[in-house]
Each structure stands twice: as structure tokens, then as C-alpha cells.
Amino acid sequence: MTDPRIGSLQQAVPALVLKTAADDLVHYGRDWTRRWAPAPLAIALPGDAGEVQAVVRWARAHGVAIVPSGGRTGLSGGAVAAHGELVLSLERMRRVLGFDAVDRTLTVQAGITLEATQSAAGEQGLAYPVDFAARGSCSIGGNIATNAGGIRVLRYGNTREWVAGLKLVTGHGDLLDLNRGLVKNSSGYDLRHLVIGSEGTLGVVVEATLRLADPPPETSVMLLALPSFESLMQVFAELRSRLELEAFEFFTARALHHVLAGGAQAPFAERHPFYVLAEFASGGDAREVAVLAAFEHCTTRGWVGDGVISQSRDQAAQLWRLREGITESLAPHAPYKHDVSVRVSAMPAFLADAQALLAREYPEFDVVWFGHVGDGNLHINVLRPAQMDADAFAARCGQVTALLAATLQKHGGSISAEHGIGLAKKDYLASTRSPEEIAIMAGIKRVLDPAGIMNPGKIFDAP
Amino acid sequence: MTDPRIGSLQQAVPALVLKTAADDLVHYGRDWTRRWAPAPLAIALPGDAGEVQAVVRWARAHGVAIVPSGGRTGLSGGAVAAHGELVLSLERMRRVLGFDAVDRTLTVQAGITLEATQSAAGEQGLAYPVDFAARGSCSIGGNIATNAGGIRVLRYGNTREWVAGLKLVTGHGDLLDLNRGLVKNSSGYDLRHLVIGSEGTLGVVVEATLRLADPPPETSVMLLALPSFESLMQVFAELRSRLELEAFEFFTARALHHVLAGGAQAPFAERHPFYVLAEFASGGDAREVAVLAAFEHCTTRGWVGDGVISQSRDQAAQLWRLREGITESLAPHAPYKHDVSVRVSAMPAFLADAQALLAREYPEFDVVWFGHVGDGNLHINVLRPAQMDADAFAARCGQVTALLAATLQKHGGSISAEHGIGLAKKDYLASTRSPEEIAIMAGIKRVLDPAGIMNPGKIFDAP
Structure with a gap:
């Protein structure tokens, strides 16, 4: 039996495309987290801003919550509709x-x-x-x-x-x-x-x-193998001072392991604990000299164990796949994702504390580190053991998140660098934002959304 | 007789420096606008954030309005205390x-x-x-x-x-x-x-x-004389495409007139209607070739009537003084300041409309144009005739501002590009922001400032 509200919405916005099939409810009701069971009321697909307004006005009048929905690639449950919300998909508005x-x-x-x-x-x-x-x-x-x-x-x-x-x-x-x-x-x-x-x-x-920006410069990509976490910040400082860096990413041996298991080609004969992928402006003698000087500087000091520099676009793309393939390679393991940041200058001290904490708290789990060192942003993925129940796993990771949040607080960091708070990090928001800030956010939400219908329960619970 | 509230504040925050002398009230009660008569209750000069909090809490409890105060160089009355407010000067907090x-x-x-x-x-x-x-x-x-x-x-x-x-x-x-x-x-x-x-x-x-940024590159400065407003956008497009511009400023013959009257040296033998000052990265043969090519391109097309390129830092500074001296040279004339912006692409059409409007509405006034073309930001200063009453002048300029606001609205512009709304542009805020936006702003103010004591009456009147 169809919910009578669907008919009411259709009547209020006659041209609105509405989906209510069971597989649509699943498809549009979840994001890449796969942690919450999707249960939306229906999927509304407006064709223009006027229809979006009409849908929101209808929802306000009827007290129906709305979950705005884009590509649902989010990693914190921000686009999850698990409580009978109306999903408002922008899928038809992509011009x-x-x-x-x-x-x-x-x-x-x-x-x-x-x-x-x-x-x-x-x-x-x-x-x-x-x-x-x-x-x-x-x-x-x-x-x-x-x-x-x-x-x-x-x-x-x-x-x-x-x-x-x-x-x-x-x-x-x-x-x-x-x-x-x-x-x-x-x-x-x-x-x-x-x-x-x-x-x-x-x-x-x-x-x-x-x-829009100027088209990016011609670039090359360097993959470096590092013996330790300590060398990471030194390599970053050296490369940043000598090269025009477009990207500086790192990942651990465990991350590479999963990407290689997915069929990628091993970049080095031997296995190393840490890897750095750096992309930098190339072309011209001066730049070439700088690259080689930086590389030599790092190797003579023992910060780098091995390295390769791309000689073609194809090779650069191949090296990037080692970094960009990580998230996909981990997906089958339903990882719990920590997405934390500190000031770049706080990275070494935070890393030391976080490593010790996670080694102690996750001894039995496969923990995969990668991230954007130059932005102070670490992604720490904890893989669910095949035999472990999803709820028990989530509960355990939640406990560790609370400990990690305390460590972040000590180092002035953030519980979410770029994924957002959504549902996944809501319980830990207070480690990053003060009670006064959270109260102000809730107050501001009431100003723009007096009926509390816009993605309720995400980021914080409005009082 | 001292206001009893001053004793109460001193008692609440014993270490607070307080000034109540008549000349202090004038000095701290006004900004560079000189349009509103200063009449603060007193000047509080806290020494740290804790004292600022104590002052604000006292003010909240006693319903006293606060005007935060920095260098008071503002041009829209944002730091004016004309209604018995407590000026909270940050002067002692400059470490x-x-x-x-x-x-x-x-x-x-x-x-x-x-x-x-x-x-x-x-x-x-x-x-x-x-x-x-x-x-x-x-x-x-x-x-x-x-x-x-x-x-x-x-x-x-x-x-x-x-x-x-x-x-x-x-x-x-x-x-x-x-x-x-x-x-x-x-x-x-x-x-x-x-x-x-x-x-x-x-x-x-x-x-x-x-x-912080890298130190700026070595630069040179070019001063160009232009025959018309139309050539301005063409010169901008040409220079932007060929040079690494650090600044691109323009001013009119009237602006130069006032700076020269203040003692600066005339850059060219003849008088031209418009001038452009461009600063750009210099050094190296390639850059020198680009500069000369751009200059030649502009002169052959008749966009530029004369020009000079700085050959030393001193000369660059001398050219900059012609532009930076404008505001000071106009100050004795108590100018009414329009500070408007449009998208850069909307500049030509807006300029045409604005020129026609101002020529019609200000026929008897000395109107001085200058600004930042590359940001879509124009400063239009209207000088008060010596014999004209200040209030009558302000009223007349207010009428023109209302007309200019309508023109801005037509071209999607803003009534304040960089000076702020303060008191001076409050009546015209609705030309730039919708009633819904203004209501949201007022609602947000109530969240952060429930007692309405923070700089009340600036930007908008809270309902």
C-alpha cells in the first residue's frame, strides 16, 4: 500500500518525477558507507530549482524530512535516508x-x-x-x-x-x-x-x-619508498622547498598490499613500510636539476629507500593508480574510516600518539593508513575481519574513535578533515567543536530551517 | 558628572583601562567618514581576551551597546559610536x-x-x-x-x-x-x-x-595614459593574458589632478582622460619581451596614448604614489564614497550606465573615479562643494546612491565591494541582498548576540 503522502506530493508538484520501487529506495537511500539500512519514504527527482522549492514547501507543510542527494559517494552517512525521509535527488539537474x-x-x-x-x-x-x-x-x-x-x-x-x-x-x-x-x-x-x-x-x-583555474602545468610523478614515518615529514619539507608540488600523498605497505591484490603492478622489487607519491611541475633543465637534487638529498640522508620518476603520462597514471585504487580495494572489507586532520606542524607529534593508540587498540585488525600529509590530513581505514559481526565491529571502532578524538583534541585537530560529520562522526563532534559552537550551529539551523526538515540528525541533533 | 555605568564597569573589570576625556570620546568615536558626530559613553581598552569577555558580559547585563574598534580607518561608519555606545578598542592588544x-x-x-x-x-x-x-x-x-x-x-x-x-x-x-x-x-x-x-x-x-605567502616576485610598474573608458577593459584583457599581474588599478584625470595639487610630479607632459597603473612580475628576457609586446599591442590599437615603465624601485614607488595618494588628496573635500562592484564581465555595460547616471545626477559636483578593474570594483568619490552644507550634500548623494543601487541591481552588482555596509550604505543593502537574506542575517545575529549589543544599527537594523 502506497503511503498517502506520496500522492499528496505528486499532487502538489505534478511534474515531479517520483520513484518508490523497492530497489530505488535502497539505491537512493544509502551512500558509500553501507552502515545504515536505507529506508526512505520515496525519491523525488525535481527538474529545476522551482520544483525543488515546491518539494521543500510541501515537506515543510507536512513535516516530512528531506535528505538532499547527489552522487551519494559520501563516506560519513551524510546522504543516508534511514528514517522514512524523502530523498531529494539532484540527478536530473546536471546541466x-x-x-x-x-x-x-x-x-x-x-x-x-x-x-x-x-x-x-x-x-x-x-x-x-x-x-x-x-x-x-x-x-x-x-x-x-x-x-x-x-x-x-x-x-x-x-x-x-x-x-x-x-x-x-x-x-x-x-x-x-x-x-x-x-x-x-x-x-x-x-x-x-x-x-x-x-x-x-x-x-x-x-x-x-x-x-576556473589555468590548465595545470606539465607534471611528472615520483613514487618513493620510505623506511619510516619520521622520514615522511622530512621528505615533504625537502620536496616542498625545491619543487612546485601539485600533490603529495602517502600510504603504507598495507595499503599497497590491497591495491596489488586487486591486480596492480608492484612498483619496487622489495617491500617498504611507507610510500610517497609526489606530483610536481616538470619540463625545463632547471626543474630537472631540482628534482634530481631533491631525490639525492633524500636518499643520502636515508629518508628514501627506493624511488621511481614517471617518464611518460601513462607511467604517471600507473603510479597514481596505486594511490587512487586504495579506497576501492578496501571497499569489500567494509572498512571503518577515520578521516582526521591536524595542523601540518602538529603531524609528527600527533602521528606518534595516534600510532601508539591504534597499535594498542586495534591489535587484531588490519589498519591501513594513507592521506594528504601536506594538508595535515590522514585517512586511517580499519578493515572488518571476515568473521566479525558488523555491529560489533562498528561498536569497537566507535570506542577507538572516542580515544582518537581525545588525541585529536590534545593536538588541536579535527575529527573530520574532508568527509564531513554526517551520521558517522556525530558522536565525536564535541572533540572538534566547543559546546558554544555547537549551540550556535543549532541556532543557525533553526534560522534557515525553522521546521527542522533539512537532513535532520546529520552533523548534530538539533535540540 | 560621570555616568554611573562607568564606575560599574571599572568595578566589574578592575584592570580595564578606561578613557572618558572629551577628546578621547571624539577620537575613538568616529572613523574616516567624519559624517556622524561621535558620542560614545566611554572607551574601554582591554589588555587580553579575558578582559574583552568581561567587558562584553558586563555590557550584556547592563544593556550597553558595544562598538568594536580597530584603527577606525573605515569608510562606511562601521566603527562610529554616535549613540552612547561603549567603544571597545583593541589598541592595547597588538602583539x-x-x-x-x-x-x-x-x-x-x-x-x-x-x-x-x-x-x-x-x-x-x-x-x-x-x-x-x-x-x-x-x-x-x-x-x-x-x-x-x-x-x-x-x-x-x-x-x-x-x-x-x-x-x-x-x-x-x-x-x-x-x-x-x-x-x-x-x-x-x-x-x-x-x-x-x-x-x-x-x-x-x-x-x-x-x-603567509611566498615573498612577492621582483616587479615593475607601468603607468599608461588612456583616451577612453572603453580602452580600459581591452588593456586589462591584453595585459592579463601576457603578464603576471600583481595589480591593475585605474584612475581618472580628476583623480590625478587632486594628487598633483598635493605636490606629486606629473607623469606625462600632456593630460589624458584615464590612467592605468599595472604592477607585474619582471626580470628575465622572456618577461621583458612580453611587456614590450603588450605595450606595443595596446599603442598600435590606439588604446594607450602614452606610457612609462619604472626602471627602479624608487620610480615604481613614485608611480604608486599617484594612485595611493588619491584618497588622502580627496580627504579635505569630505567626499561621499561610492564603493561598488560588479562581475568583471559586467563592467563595460555597468560603466556605461553608471557614467550616464552620474553625469546626469552630479552635474555640478567634482566626481573622481578610480578602482580595481580586475576585481570589478569601482570607487566613485563625489567631492563636497566648499559652499555646500554637509547635510544637504549627504542627502543629495543619498538620492544618487539609491539610483546607483538600482543600476547595480540591474547588473548583479554590490553596493559595497570592500568598505562594508556600516551606517553609510545600510539604506541600500536591499539592492544587493534579498529580503530573505537580510532576515536570515538578522536571525543569525540574534543567535550570536541575543541581547543585540554588538555594534547595533550597523549593516541592518535588527527587528
Whole structure:
């Protein structure tokens, strides 16, 4: 028997596409976490901002919660609909609306994928430089909702830096046109930045005007094998001072193990505890000299055990696959994901504490470390043992997260660097934000979403 | 007779420095606008964040309004205390608290001047790249309160881009430590960005952690004389495509006239309607070739009537004085300041409309144009005729502002690019922000400042 609210919504917004088939409810009701059982009321697929407004107004009037939904590649449950919410998918709103050569901006509907955005920028001889492995599925709206980071933050910053304007349908049903692509605009509170990173709890992002960058320089990729965690920061300092770094990523032997198990080719004859992948501007004699000098500096000091520098684009792509393949290779093990950050300067001390903590608390688990050292961002994936019950595993990891949160607090860090808080890290928000800050956030949510219908229960529980 | 509240405040915060002398009330009660008669209750000069909290809590309990106060170089009345407010000056809080070489950040108390911040960065071999003429007097707290822009925005962005963390004492008296210097932090709403540009209406910024940049490259300065406004955008496009621009400023013959009247040396034998000052990376043959090619391209097309390129640092500084001296040279004429922005792509159409409007509406006034074309930011200064009454002049300019606001609205622009709304542009906020946005801003103010004591009446009137 169909829920009568579905008929009511269809009547209120006649042109709205609605899905209620069982497999659609599963598909649209979960994200990449796979931790919460999807149970949405229905899936609404509006065709334009006006329909989004109509859906939100209907939901407000009927007290129905809405989960805004992009590519659902999130890793913290921010797009999960587990409690009868209406999923509002932006899937049908994925058009490029305009390009401006003078402003160097691209205006898109929020449902467009990151990859399609990058392509559209490329067609204009420019680049949208935010990038990460989920590019083919994740949406710009989702990127904005989590202030997505990724593998180029070191050079280009987070999504926030590239949003010149955005349109938001608030929980009240109003359409806000925020900042409108202006470079300079000192006319009251910048609500655009408030929306970026708010995980759908203030409204639905329906459109964005994105800044574009010059196309990236010609680059090469270097893969280095390291004997210890300590050498990591030294190699980073050395490479950062000599090269124009586009990316600086690290991963452990366990991470490489899983990628190789998935069929990738081993980069070195021997196994090493740690690996660094660095991408840097190349071309020209001066740069070549700098690269070799940096490499030699690191090897003579014993910071690097082995290394390879890409000689072609294909080889560079092959090396990148070793890093970008990690998340996918771990997926079958339903990993619990820690996504933490500290100031770069706090990394060595935090790493020492965190390593000791995790070695003590996860002795029986396969723990895979990787991340973006230059941004102070570590991803620590804990794999679920095949024989272990999912709930017991989640409970155990939750206990460790509480301990890790305390360590983060000691080092001034954050419980979520780039995945967002969503459902997964909600219990630990207080390690990163003070009670006063959380109360202010809840107060602000009430201003933009007085009925509390926008992604309720994500980030924090509104009192 | 002393107001009894002053004794009460002194008793509540015994170590607090308080000033109540008549000349102090005038000095601290006004900013560079000189439009509103200063009438503060007293001047409080706390020595640390704890004292700021104590003052705010006392003010909340006694219903006394607070005007946060930095260098008071503002041009929109944001720091004016004209209604018996308590001025909370950060003048005694101007220390550098720390430098981190790995994070490349400088932590300062908010009362420090921009110039002292730039010097402290320079001592570490790095640069704080936000810059404008008031650098010697304005404070970092004030820069944050208005998201200050200036002459390097084209290359480095606004103040917002350089704030890695800030501490705010809210209107409630709580001390928030926002973002704490993290590069990546996706843990709920980014209140730091909400505070930046909020003009002291949410609380008092007491400390900031600022990102530093590489020292600027070796540069040269070019001054070009232009026959028309139309040539301006063409010269900008040409120079931007060929040179690494650090700044691109323009001013009119009237602006130059006032600077020359102040004693500066005329750059060209003849008088031209428009001038462009461009600063660009120099050094090396390739760059020299590019500069000459760009210059030739512009002259052959008739976009440039005359030009000079600096051959030394002294000469570059001399050329800069022609641009930076404008505001000071106009000050004796008590100018009414329009500070507007549009998208760069909308500049030509907006300029045409604005020129026609102002020629029609200000036929009898001396109108001086200058600004940052590359940011879409125009400064239009209207000088008060010597014989005209200040109130009548302000009323007339207010009428024109309303017309200009409508033109801005048509072109998607902003009534304040970088000065802020303060008191001066409050009546025109609705041309830039929708009623829904203004209602949301007022709602957010109530969350952070429930008693409504923080800089009340600035930006908007809280209902």
C-alpha cells in the first residue's frame, strides 16, 4: 500500500518525477558507507530549482524530512535516508548553464558530476582543479555540502576556494542567490560560506558558479619508498622547498598490499613500510636539476629507500593508480574510516600518539593508513575481519574513535578533515567543536530551517 | 558628572583601562567618514581576551551597546559610536603571538596594524599579501570585520583567503576558537567565514592566525595614459593574458589632478582622460619581451596614448604614489564614497550606465573615479562643494546612491565591494541582498548576540 503522502506530493508538484520501487529506495537511500539500512519514504527527482522549492514547501507543510542527494559517494552517512525521509535527488539537474571567459567562471546545476565539470572547464581551455577518485559519480552539490578536498588541496585548496556563487533552497523554501559570482562583495554576512560544508542541513544547493583555474602545468610523478614515518615529514619539507608540488600523498605497505591484490603492478622489487607519491611541475633543465637534487638529498640522508620518476603520462597514471585504487580495494572489507586532520606542524607529534593508540587498540585488525600529509590530513581505514559481526565491529571502532578524538583534541585537530560529520562522526563532534559552537550551529539551523526538515540528525541533533 | 555605568564597569573589570576625556570620546568615536558626530559613553581598552569577555558580559547585563574598534580607518561608519555606545578598542592588544614555519602562519592579536603584520611576516622571509594605503593605521581585526580587499586582490584575493583561524568573543560573552589553523576541517558550519565581513555585529575578533605567502616576485610598474573608458577593459584583457599581474588599478584625470595639487610630479607632459597603473612580475628576457609586446599591442590599437615603465624601485614607488595618494588628496573635500562592484564581465555595460547616471545626477559636483578593474570594483568619490552644507550634500548623494543601487541591481552588482555596509550604505543593502537574506542575517545575529549589543544599527537594523 502506497503511503498517502506520496500522492499528496505528486499532487502538489505534478511534474515531479517520483520513484518508490523497492530497489530505488535502497539505491537512493544509502551512500558509500553501507552502515545504515536505507529506508526512505520515496525519491523525488525535481527538474529545476522551482520544483525543488515546491518539494521543500510541501515537506515543510507536512513535516516530512528531506535528505538532499547527489552522487551519494559520501563516506560519513551524510546522504543516508534511514528514517522514512524523502530523498531529494539532484540527478536530473546536471546541466552546464553557462561559461564566462572574462570572469573565468562556469555555472552549473548542482547535480552535475565533478568529472563532467572538469570536462566542461577543459573544453574552455581552463581547469576546475578540485579532484579526487570519486569524480565520475560525486556531484558538485555534494562537493559543496562537504567542502570536498581531495588530492590537489595542497596546491589549489578545498572546494570552498572555487565557489564564486551558489543558489540555495532553504529549509523555509526560499531560493537564495548567494554572492552571484562577485570577486568583491562586503555587503553583510557571507551566507555562501556558511552553506559550504553544511551537509544539506540548511537547505539544498541547486546551482553553483565555479571559478576556473589555468590548465595545470606539465607534471611528472615520483613514487618513493620510505623506511619510516619520521622520514615522511622530512621528505615533504625537502620536496616542498625545491619543487612546485601539485600533490603529495602517502600510504603504507598495507595499503599497497590491497591495491596489488586487486591486480596492480608492484612498483619496487622489495617491500617498504611507507610510500610517497609526489606530483610536481616538470619540463625545463632547471626543474630537472631540482628534482634530481631533491631525490639525492633524500636518499643520502636515508629518508628514501627506493624511488621511481614517471617518464611518460601513462607511467604517471600507473603510479597514481596505486594511490587512487586504495579506497576501492578496501571497499569489500567494509572498512571503518577515520578521516582526521591536524595542523601540518602538529603531524609528527600527533602521528606518534595516534600510532601508539591504534597499535594498542586495534591489535587484531588490519589498519591501513594513507592521506594528504601536506594538508595535515590522514585517512586511517580499519578493515572488518571476515568473521566479525558488523555491529560489533562498528561498536569497537566507535570506542577507538572516542580515544582518537581525545588525541585529536590534545593536538588541536579535527575529527573530520574532508568527509564531513554526517551520521558517522556525530558522536565525536564535541572533540572538534566547543559546546558554544555547537549551540550556535543549532541556532543557525533553526534560522534557515525553522521546521527542522533539512537532513535532520546529520552533523548534530538539533535540540 | 560621570555616568554611573562607568564606575560599574571599572568595578566589574578592575584592570580595564578606561578613557572618558572629551577628546578621547571624539577620537575613538568616529572613523574616516567624519559624517556622524561621535558620542560614545566611554572607551574601554582591554589588555587580553579575558578582559574583552568581561567587558562584553558586563555590557550584556547592563544593556550597553558595544562598538568594536580597530584603527577606525573605515569608510562606511562601521566603527562610529554616535549613540552612547561603549567603544571597545583593541589598541592595547597588538602583539605577535607566534609564527609557525611549517604551517606558514602568523598568529596575532587583532589590534595589530596591517603594516606591523606585513613586517612580522617579512622578518620570517614570507609575506602577508593583503595591502592597501591605510596599512599603517588599520588593524587586522578591522580587516577581518570588513573582509578588506585593497590593491593586491587580483593576485591574492581578499582578507578571507588568508585567515586560517580566528578567536571571537561573541555578543553572549563566549570565546570561540574557530578553525584553529587547520587546512582541512569539515566538522560542521565554518563560523570563521561567517565572522569575516560581519562588521563587529556578531562579536569582537580578538585574535587571528594568518596564512603567509611566498615573498612577492621582483616587479615593475607601468603607468599608461588612456583616451577612453572603453580602452580600459581591452588593456586589462591584453595585459592579463601576457603578464603576471600583481595589480591593475585605474584612475581618472580628476583623480590625478587632486594628487598633483598635493605636490606629486606629473607623469606625462600632456593630460589624458584615464590612467592605468599595472604592477607585474619582471626580470628575465622572456618577461621583458612580453611587456614590450603588450605595450606595443595596446599603442598600435590606439588604446594607450602614452606610457612609462619604472626602471627602479624608487620610480615604481613614485608611480604608486599617484594612485595611493588619491584618497588622502580627496580627504579635505569630505567626499561621499561610492564603493561598488560588479562581475568583471559586467563592467563595460555597468560603466556605461553608471557614467550616464552620474553625469546626469552630479552635474555640478567634482566626481573622481578610480578602482580595481580586475576585481570589478569601482570607487566613485563625489567631492563636497566648499559652499555646500554637509547635510544637504549627504542627502543629495543619498538620492544618487539609491539610483546607483538600482543600476547595480540591474547588473548583479554590490553596493559595497570592500568598505562594508556600516551606517553609510545600510539604506541600500536591499539592492544587493534579498529580503530573505537580510532576515536570515538578522536571525543569525540574534543567535550570536541575543541581547543585540554588538555594534547595533550597523549593516541592518535588527527587528
